[in-house]
Amino acid sequence: MKHIISALVQNKPGVLAHTAGMFAARAFNIDSLAVGRTDDPSLSRMTIVVIGDDRVVEQVRKQLAKIVSVVKVQDFVGQDVVARDLMLISIAAPPDKRPEILALIEMFNAKVVDTTPKSVMVEVCGPESKIEAFMDSCRPYGIKSVVRTGTVAMARQGGSQQNSNS
Amino acid sequence: MAESSSPGAGATSEPTGTQGCQIIVDMLIEQGVEVMFGYLGGVVLPLFDKLYDAPIRFIIPRHEQGGCHMADAYARASGKVGVVVATSGPGATNLVTGLATAMMDSIPIVAFTGQVRTELIGNDAFQEADTTGITRPVTKHNVIVKDVNELAQTIREAFYIASSGRPGPVLIDIPVDVQIKRAVVPPPTKIKMPGYHIRTKGHSRQISMAAKAINESQRPVLYVGGGVILSGASEELRKLALKANVPVTTTLLGLGSYDQSRAESLDMLGMHGTAYANYAVQESDLMIAIGARFEDRVTGKIKDFASKAKVIHVDIDPASISKNVRADIPVVGDAKQILVELTEAVEHRDRTEWFEKIGEWKSKFPVTYDREANTIKPQYVIEELYRQTEGNATIVTGVGQHQMWAAQFYRYDRPRQFITSGGLGTMGFGLPAAIGAQIALPDQVVIDIDGDSSFNMTLTELSTAVMYDLPVKICLLNNGYMGMVRQWQELFYGKRYSQSSLKNPDFATVAKALGAVGIKVEKKKDVPKALGKMLAETRPCLVDFHIDREENVWPMVAAGKAIHEMDGLDIFESMA
Numbered sequence: 001m002k003h004i005i006s007a008l009v010q011n012k013p014g015v016l017a018h019t020a021g022m023f024a025a026r027a028f029n030i031d032s033l034a035v036g037r038t039d040d041p042s043l044s045r046m047t048i049v050v051i052g053d054d055r056v057v058e059q060v061r062k063q064l065a066k067i068v069s070v071v072k073v074q075d076f077v078g079q080d081v082v083a084r085d086l087m088l089i090s091i092a093a094p095p096d097k098r099p100e101i102l103a104l105i106e107m108f109n110a111k112v113v114d115t116t117p118k119s120v121m122v123e124v125c126g127p128e129s130k131i132e133a134f135m136d137s138c139r140p141y142g143i144k145s146v147v148r149t150g151t152v153a154m155a156r157q158g159g160s161q162q163n164s165n166s
Numbered sequence: 167m168a169e170s171s172s173p174g175a176g177a178t179s180e181p182t183g184t185q186g187c188q189i190i191v192d193m194l195i196e197q198g199v200e201v202m203f204g205y206l207g208g209v210v211l212p213l214f215d216k217l218y219d220a221p222i223r224f225i226i227p228r229h230e231q232g233g234c235h236m237a238d239a240y241a242r243a244s245g246k247v248g249v250v251v252a253t254s255g256p257g258a259t260n261l262v263t264g265l266a267t268a269m270m271d272s273i274p275i276v277a278f279t280g281q282v283r284t285e286l287i288g289n290d291a292f293q294e295a296d297t298t299g300i301t302r303p304v305t306k307h308n309v310i311v312k313d314v315n316e317l318a319q320t321i322r323e324a325f326y327i328a329s330s331g332r333p334g335p336v337l338i339d340i341p342v343d344v345q346i347k348r349a350v351v352p353p354p355t356k357i358k359m360p361g362y363h364i365r366t367k368g369h370s371r372q373i374s375m376a377a378k379a380i381n382e383s384q385r386p387v388l389y390v391g392g393g394v395i396l397s398g399a400s401e402e403l404r405k406l407a408l409k410a411n412v413p414v415t416t417t418l419l420g421l422g423s424y425d426q427s428r429a430e431s432l433d434m435l436g437m438h439g440t441a442y443a444n445y446a447v448q449e450s451d452l453m454i455a456i457g458a459r460f461e462d463r464v465t466g467k468i469k470d471f472a473s474k475a476k477v478i479h480v481d482i483d484p485a486s487i488s489k490n491v492r493a494d495i496p497v498v499g500d501a502k503q504i505l506v507e508l509t510e511a512v513e514h515r516d517r518t519e520w521f522e523k524i525g526e527w528k529s530k531f532p533v534t535y536d537r538e539a540n541t542i543k544p545q546y547v548i549e550e551l552y553r554q555t556e557g558n559a560t561i562v563t564g565v566g567q568h569q570m571w572a573a574q575f576y577r578y579d580r581p582r583q584f585i586t587s588g589g590l591g592t593m594g595f596g597l598p599a600a601i602g603a604q605i606a607l608p609d610q611v612v613i614d615i616d617g618d619s620s621f622n623m624t625l626t627e628l629s630t631a632v633m634y635d636l637p638v639k640i641c642l643l644n645n646g647y648m649g650m651v652r653q654w655q656e657l658f659y660g661k662r663y664s665q666s667s668l669k670n671p672d673f674a675t676v677a678k679a680l681g682a683v684g685i686k687v688e689k690k691k692d693v694p695k696a697l698g699k700m701l702a703e704t705r706p707c708l709v710d711f712h713i714d715r716e717e718n719v720w721p722m723v724a725a726g727k728a729i730h731e732m733d734g735l736d737i738f739e740s741m742a
Contacts, residue, residue, distance in 0.1 A: 010361060014310075018302055025303050055488070062485035068307040068327060071361040 002031060003057045004083060004153045007046040007064055008072040011037060015069045019046065022067065028052065028060050032085075032150030043071065047152045076153055083153040085131045086123070088113070092142035093120045101141055108134045119144055183350040186314045186340065187212035190278065191220045193321040196354065199249050201225065201240060201605055203233040207253020208293060209280030209342040225605060225634060228626040230257050232598035234264020235624070238273050239562065239602030242585045245398070247329050248602070251278040255293030258339070259300060263592060265335045266304040270589025271419060272396060274333035276324045277305075281341040284312055297339045306334030314347040326357045331364035332483040333396055364482070368499035368507060376454070376478045376495045377511030383452035383476075385520045386412045389435065389464075392419030392588070393457015393481060394501050395581040400424065402505035403456065410512040413524055415443040417458050418569075419588040422578035432524065433533075436464040437723045438570040441531035441735055444723070446524055448730040450475045457481060457501045460490040461589070470728035480504050533574045533721075534738050541714040542690050544568065544643040547697070548575040548615065551641060554697050559611040560585065562603055564596035564620025567649035570719040572615040594623030600638045601631050611639070611701065618644040618670050625676065631706040632681035639700050640708040642673055645715045653718050657733075673710040682706035 009015045016035060023030050031049040038045050050060050057075060065073045076083075093101050093115075105112060105122055108130065114121035124134050128151060135146065184192065190213055194202065201223045206214055217224060227233035230252045237248030248268075252261050258279040268275045282291040298308045307327050311317050317340070324336040380386055394403055400423050407414050407430060414424045415432035424431055435443035447453065453475045458464070465471040468490060479486075479493035480501055487496045497504055535545040548571055551559070561576050562585040563569040569586055578584050585603055587595040600614035621642055631638045645652075651666045677684030683705050687696045693711065700707045720734025 014298055014302070014308075017299065021302055055492075059485065059489060066483070066485050068359065068362050 001051070001053065001057075003050050003052070003060075004076040004081065004151060005048045005050055005057075005061060005064070006074045006076060006153060007048065007070055008038070009044050009046055010069040010071060011042050011044045012069055015044070015067075016046075018067055018069065019064065022063055023060075026059070026063060028056065032148075034150040034152050036152075047150070049151050074155075076155060080156045081153045082156060083127055083151050084125060085128050085151050086125045086149040087131050087135070088121060088123055088147045089135065089138060090119050090121045090144040090146075091138045092118065092144055094118065097141055101138075104134075104137055108137075110134060183348040185212070185216075185346060185348050186317050187216045187345040189314070189317050189349065189351055190321065190340070190345070191216045191222070192351065193318055194222060194249065195220070197247070197322070197325045199247070202249040202251060203227060203236045203240070203602070204251030204278075205230050205233055205253065205257060207257045207280060209254045209282060210251060210257075210278075210345075212342065212345040213251065213278070213280070223605075225601075225630070227598060227601075227630050229624070230260035231263050231594070232601075232624055232627045232630065234261045234275070234277065235267065235592075235595050235598035236602030236605070237275050237277075238264060238268045239585050239599035240606045241268075241273050241275060242599075243560065243582055243603040244606035245582065246606075247274045247276055247325055249276050249278070253280045253293065254282055254297065255295045257293075258295055258297040261337075262301060262304060265301055265337065267587050267590045267592045267595060268335040269304050269306065271392060271587065272333050273335070274328040275335040276321075276328050277335060277337040279337060279339045280345070281310065281339045283343045284341045285343075287341065297337070301337050304335070305337045308337040308339070310339040310341075311344055312341065314344050314349040317344065317349065318351040322354060323357055323359060327362060332393075332481075332486075365484075365498050366482070366500040366503055368480070368497045368504040370507075372495060372497045373504060373507050374511055376480075376497055377508055379452055379476055379478060379495060380410050380412070380454065380508070380512050381515065383515075384517065385446075385450045386410070386452040386454060387432070387446050387450040387475075388412050388414040389417075389447065389453050389455045389458055390414060390420040390423050391417040391456070391458025394420060394423040397457060397482070397501035398581070399457075399502035399505050400581045402502050402509065406505050406509045406512065409509055409514060411515055411517050412454065413446060413521070415439070415446065417461070417464055417588070418573055418586060420458065421573060422581045422583040425579040426577040427579055430521075434573055436729065437466065438574070438719050438721065439729070440533055440574075441721055441732055441738075442524055442527035444729040444732060445527050447472050448474075448728070449523070453477045455479045455481075455493075456505065459486045462490075465490065466723045466727055466729040466731075531721075531735055531738055534741055535717075536741055539714065540690060542687070542693060542711055544571050544645075544711070544713045544717055545575045546690070547641065547643060547693055547711050547713070548572060550694055551613065551615075551697055552576050554694070554701055555611055555613070559613045560603055560607060562586070562596055562600040562612060562614045564614075564616045565591045565593045566617045566620055566651075567645075567653065567717075567719050568615055568617040568620070568643040570650075571643070574719075576615075593620040596620055597624050597631075597638075597640065598627045600640070601627060601634075601636060604631075604636045604638045605634075612637075613639045613641055615641045615643065617649055618642060618646060618673070619648040619668060621673070622668065622670070628677060628680045628682050628706060628708070636706060637704050638706050639703070640677075640706075641697075641700070642708060642710045643713050644670065644673065644710050645713050645717070646670060647715065650719070652716070656716070656718070657722075657724070673708060677706075677708040682708055685709045686712070688712045
C-alpha cells in the first residue's frame, strides 16, 4: 500500500543524504521524494511516497523521526489530503496529429508551455492518477521525455484529523 | 580556560575570541573529559598543539581503529562518553569499524576528525575523504562544522546526543581552517534541538497494562539486554525480578545486568544460549523484554520465537519496538524509571510449578564440556580463570568461539563486567578494548579472553599497553583456526576447512618483542600455574594456550531453526 509521509526537516547540508541513505540501508522502497523549503527558511518539507505494509511504514516513520535533523514526521494515511504531482511532458506532435493532441491537453486541463514544429511540451498538474492517465493517453503519439516532481501533499485543514499520527 | 586574543602590534581586523582548536579543548574540559584516544595527522595539528597544555590524559593507539575501540570500551567500562580523534582521509576511514561497533551496541562516543581546508573540500585534496558521508550510517549523528561560531555549541550537542536517549557515536568533522579561526564562545545553556526529543518517562497506562499482564502470567520470563546496563538499572531489575518472582535471561550484551549466581538467573539465551533459557522462552506465556531488541542471534526462526507468549517491550528507542517481533504492550522510556514504576505495580506470585520446570531443565542441561580430556579445553581455562580471579575480573573479548565460551563459562555478577562486541561482531575488538577498559578501571583486573585470529587483527596495540604501562592480561585461546568459522564449516560444509586456518606467529615471543610478558602453555597441567603468573604480573601479559583445536561451542541453534531446536545437548548428556 502507498503511504504519503510528510517530514519537516532542518534545512541543513546532508539531511537529504541522511534520509535517502537510511531508506537504502533499511531496504525501504521510495516511490517518490519531493523536497522544498517552507515559509521558515531554516526548515524544509520532504514528501515521501513509500510502498509497504503497515509494519514497514511504521518503521519508516520511526526511523525517520530518529534522525536528529528530522523535526517532525506525519503519515497521511487515512487523512483527507490534497496530493499533487507536476509533470512536464514532451510529446511528438506532427501537424496532422496536433489538433487531437491539443484537444487532449484541453480535456486534461493541461497547458502547453513550449512548442517546436515536431513536438509540444505540456505542463500537467494534479493527483497522480490524472498524471498517469494523461501520460497513457499521450503514448500513442510518442512520448519524447518526461519529468515529474513526485507527489507533494497537505492535509485539509477542516478535514478529518482523527487519524493524525505525527 | 578561554584564551582571549590580545590584538598586538600589526593586528588586523581578525575577530577577537578563542581559536577553534582551543574551543575544542575548552569544550572537552567543560564536558568533564579526562581521557581521550586518538592519532595525529596534518589537519589536526592545531588541535594537538592545544592538547599539549591541556589537563586531559591522551592515549595514542597504533591504529585509529584501535583508538576507537579503546574509547568505546572506556565508555562501556566507565559509563562516561568515550572520546577519539583522528585526522582527515585515512585517519577518519580507519575509525569506521570502531564507530559501527559502537553504533550497533549503543555506546556513547564523540569522535573528532580533522578535515582539509574549507575551500579545498570537494577538490580531492591530499588526505581528503567525505567523512560525514562515509560515517553517516555508522553514527547516531554527524556534522561538519564550517563556521567556527557554531563549533562550541556543536560539541555540546554532540556530547548530549551521544550520551542521552539510546546512546551512540557522534562524529564532528572540523576543517583545519576552522580550528585556526576565532570565535566568542557563548556560555552553556540547556540544549534544545528541534528534531531531538527523548521520552524517558513511560506512559502510565502502558505500565499498568504491563503490570497487569505480569500479575496474570503463569510462566513469565524477563528477557534483558544491554539497555539495562546503559540505563544503570541493574538494581531496579533485581527488585522487579524478586518482587514479581520472574526468572531472568539476558542477551550477550545484557550479561552482568543480573547476578548469574542467583537461582532465578537463566543465563544467556539465543544461538549459543543455555538450553534452560531457550526452553523457558519457548514455553513462556509472557516475555518481558527490557532494553533488548530481538536480534536474529537471540530469536532464531522468528516465527517460532516465544510463540505462546504475550510480549511486553520496554525500550527508550521507539524504532526498536515492533521492529522484529510485534509487541503487545510497548512501553517507550528509560528502563530504570519504568522498572521502578513496574515494581511498584506488580504483585508477588508463587509460580512454583514454573520454577520447578526450569529447575528440571537446569539440572538436566547444564552447560558443560569434557573435563577428563587430556588436551587443554578452552572451557577449562576459563573456569580456572574464574576460580583464580574469584569471579571479580572485568572480562573483554574478541569475536568468535572464545567469546561464546567467555559468555558461558565465566559468571558475571555486576554490570559493565563483560565487554564485548555484540551487534557488529568485530574481530580484533578484544585487545584495544581491554586497554580502554583498563584506563577506565586502573585498579581492577582486566582480562582479554581472545582467540588467535581475532587477536591477530589488532595485536599491534600490545605496544600501546606497554607504552602506557597497563597491566592488561591476554588469555589467548589459540586453536590455530578461525574457530567459529571452522565450526560452521565442520557442521554445514562437510568439514571443508576452506581458508580458515592461519599460520600464527609464536605469540609469546611476539609479546616479549613488543615489551610485554609472554607465556606459552601446551599442557593441561600447566594451566593453573600460568594463569597464576599472569594474574600476579604488573606488566602487560599474554598467555598463549594451545587448546584442543576442534572443540566446538555447544549448544547451538543452527541458522533458520527455532531456539528450542538446539544441537549439542546429546553431547552434554553423554558427559553427565
